[in-house]
Amino acid sequence: MTGTVNLREVVLGILMEVTEGEAYSHVVLRDTLEKYQYLLKRDRAFISRVTEGTLENLIQIDYIIECFSKVPIHNMKPLIRNLLRMSVYQLKYMDSIPDSAVVNEAVRLAQKRGFYNLKGFVNGVLRAAARGMEDIVYPLPQEDPLEYLSVSYSMPKWILSRWLEQFSFEEVEKVCDSFQDENPVTVRLRTDRVSREEIIDSLEEEGCEVSQHPYLDYAVRISGYNYLQALTAFRQGWIYVQDVSSMLVSEIAAPNWGDYCIDVCAAPGGKSTHLADKLKGSGYVEARDKNEEKVSLMQQNIDRMGIINMVAALKDATAFDQDSFHRADIVLCDVPCSGLGVIGKKQDIRYRMNPAKQEELIRIQRRILSVSQNYVKPGGVLIYSTCTIGADENQMNLKYFLENYPFHLETIDPYLPEQLRCRTSAGGYLQLLPGVHETDGFFLARLKRNDE
Numbered sequence: 001m002t003g004t005v006n007l008r009e010v011v012l013g014i015l016m017e018v019t020e021g022e023a024y025s026h027v028v029l030r031d032t033l034e035k036y037q038y039l040l041k042r043d044r045a046f047i048s049r050v051t052e053g054t055l056e057n058l059i060q061i062d063y064i065i066e067c068f069s070k071v072p073i074h075n076m077k078p079l080i081r082n083l084l085r086m087s088v089y090q091l092k093y094m095d096s097i098p099d100s101a102v103v104n105e106a107v108r109l110a111q112k113r114g115f116y117n118l119k120g121f122v123n124g125v126l127r128a129a130a131r132g133m134e135d136i137v138y139p140l141p142q143e144d145p146l147e148y149l150s151v152s153y154s155m156p157k158w159i160l161s162r163w164l165e166q167f168s169f170e171e172v173e174k175v176c177d178s179f180q181d182e183n184p185v186t187v188r189l190r191t192d193r194v195s196r197e198e199i200i201d202s203l204e205e206e207g208c209e210v211s212q213h214p215y216l217d218y219a220v221r222i223s224g225y226n227y228l229q230a231l232t233a234f235r236q237g238w239i240y241v242q243d244v245s246s247m248l249v250s251e252i253a254a255p256n257w258g259d260y261c262i263d264v265c266a267a268p269g270g271k272s273t274h275l276a277d278k279l280k281g282s283g284y285v286e287a288r289d290k291n292e293e294k295v296s297l298m299q300q301n302i303d304r305m306g307i308i309n310m311v312a313a314l315k316d317a318t319a320f321d322q323d324s325f326h327r328a329d330i331v332l333c334d335v336p337c338s339g340l341g342v343i344g345k346k347q348d349i350r351y352r353m354n355p356a357k358q359e360e361l362i363r364i365q366r367r368i369l370s371v372s373q374n375y376v377k378p379g380g381v382l383i384y385s386t387c388t389i390g391a392d393e394n395q396m397n398l399k400y401f402l403e404n405y406p407f408h409l410e411t412i413d414p415y416l417p418e419q420l421r422c423r424t425s426a427g428g429y430l431q432l433l434p435g436v437h438e439t440d441g442f443f444l445a446r447l448k449r450n451d452e
Contacts (some may be wrong), residue, residue, distance in 0.1 A: 004034065006087065007043055008105050009112075011050045015082040016057065018348055021284040023403045025055055025348045055347045056180060059154035061088050067136055071121070083110060084125060091130050099130040145169055149176060156350055159340060162390050164319045170298040171436055178435030179344040184211070184221035185228070188237040188247055188270075190305070190447065191218055192277055199238045206231055214438060216251070219244050230376055237305035242270040245341075245387070245432050245442030249332065250274040250445045252415045253383050259283045259329035264317040264372045267294035269301050271332055271385075274311040283329075284309055289314040318366045324375040330383070331376050335365040337386040337393050341441020344434060358392065365397055373405045376449045382407065389405075391435065394443040398429060407447040 017023040029051055035043055054061065062073045065084050073081060087106040090097050103126045110122045139147040146164070150157050153176035161171045171310055189199050196218070203210050203222060208231070214220035225231060233239045251273045253260060255278050263272040266287035276285045286301075287310060289295050298312035315321060317335075338358050339349045369384065376382050384401070386393055401407065409428025413421045416430070419439065424430055429445035 005039065005043075006109070007046050008050075008109055009206050010036065010047055011054075011086055012079070012083055012109065012113075014051050015054060015086060016079065016273050019058075019082060019351075020078045023391075024346070025051065026346060030442060038243050041149075049094075050086055050089060052347065053093055055351075056084045056273075057089060057093070058085065058351065059091075059156070060151050061085050061154075064088050064092065064129060064133070064412070065125065065134060068132065069121075069125045077115065077118070078112065079113055080122065081117060087122075087126050088129055091126070092133060102258075103127055103130065103413040108448065113439045117134065136160050141145075141418055145320065152348075153177065153179065158355060159276075159350065159353070162392070166391055166434070171433060174433075174435035175433050175441065179347075182345065183344065184209075184223040185241055186213060186219055186221050186243050188242045188274065189218045189220060190238050190240065190277055192280060193306070194238050199233050199347055200235045202238070205230065213244055215419065216247055219247060235304075240270060240273060240305070242274070243387070243440045243442075245439035247274060248416065248420075248430075248439075248442075249334065249383055249385050249444055250278055252412045252444060253329055253330050253332065253381060255279050257282045259360075260327060261285045261332070262324060262328045262366060262372075263287045263332040263334070264315075264373055264375075265289065265327050265334050265336065266312070266332070267298055269298040269312070271334060272298070273301065273305060273307060274312060275330070275332070276307045279309055281309055284311075287312045288315040288317065317372060318364065320371050320374060326375070326377045328375045328377060329380050330370050331380070331384050332385070333368055333372050334383075334385045334387075335368050337361060337365065337388040338390075340388045340390065341432070341434065341443075343441075345440070362393055362397065365393060366400060369397065370404070371403050373401075373407065373449075376407075378449055378451050380449050381410075382447045382449070384447060385442065387440060387442050389441040389443075391433065394431060394445075395429070398447075401447070406450040408425065408450060410446045410448045412444070 012027050017028050018025045065073055065088055083106055087102050090102045091099055103123060106126055107122055107123045109120045110119045111340060139151050141148040146157055149155060149160050155176055189196055200210050207224055208222045209224040211221045213221055228234055253275060255275055259279060260283060261275050265290040268271045269287055272285050272287035287298050292314055295312045295314045302310050304311060338353045338361055343350050373382060411428055412425050417426055432439045432442040434441050
């Protein structure tokens, strides 16, 4: 409690918006912290940790609650369900808070929010959980691998089932485990503007810890800073926040001097700006998006970074643009996807996605591919990429595309670091797995239009 602000009530409000509404956790949390920016740093950290921790461990927490509650989790009142979830997270993962304080605060909050008749239920479940937390029997991998992975890593079973059809149990567990890691931010050093040494010196002088990424020499990991936008290197446009998996898109695109490039789903613009940088001021990159606000933000980034061979344009990737027919040397199709490869950064993606939504996304992906392929000139290149894991949105879309349009896969080995070269990359595509590779979960493929 800080003054008149009940920190647990703030967390409860965020969880209600995210789990019962359509809000995204990172957006609601950001807006909430801005609203309560006057709070002490430790109080803001409490709000962040309990919110993010509860969402990250949601399925496991529900499993724990049902070990001590006669009422199934889905039959509870939404507010009570979320109150129990955030309280169980504190009981299990926050040793610095006495169990009695967690229970008493939850009971008081239930009463304050109008559930006087359920405060006994809240008290009973949480006291039982506090006493019996160490005695809970969890699923074992050798007895029920799917249940084990789902409860241990709070992953929906439908996602795990699809992954287990394509990858080994060990690979899937590494992916799930990686989503629980805290990873430093990766940035691309724009060494065409200023030397690598000067950028790193600037970052370190302002308190950043900088370490080299093993895949690309211009990619580094940074941590220890307070506010990214305040860093000189950011304000001067010397760095761009971007995962290495995204940087590899421009690597395999391999633009030549003077190439004309179209990024059909460009926002927030990382791949497009990277392409423009690789062109060294030559050629032209058109970064398209159908959202006016995102286009405006991309143009602001272009201006901040001082890029002269790039523009942001308001265009819908699903609508054919006659003026672009057979004009582009390179077309980037980084399509809207389920986002299952970046769960570690956006925890609630796993709970929002379902098979029906994924099927709708696949239809959109194929529509974008069918329109965008028209823009590639004979002998030109189309790069297909997603930030997800699994064949449905990746290999199966490649198969569909190759069966319907005059393109062929080209090896991407010459453009990849040696550590990532494999059988599929030799054939033209690569599925990156977090925990297995040192990147987000990502898929990328290089397709060349047949000469006509």
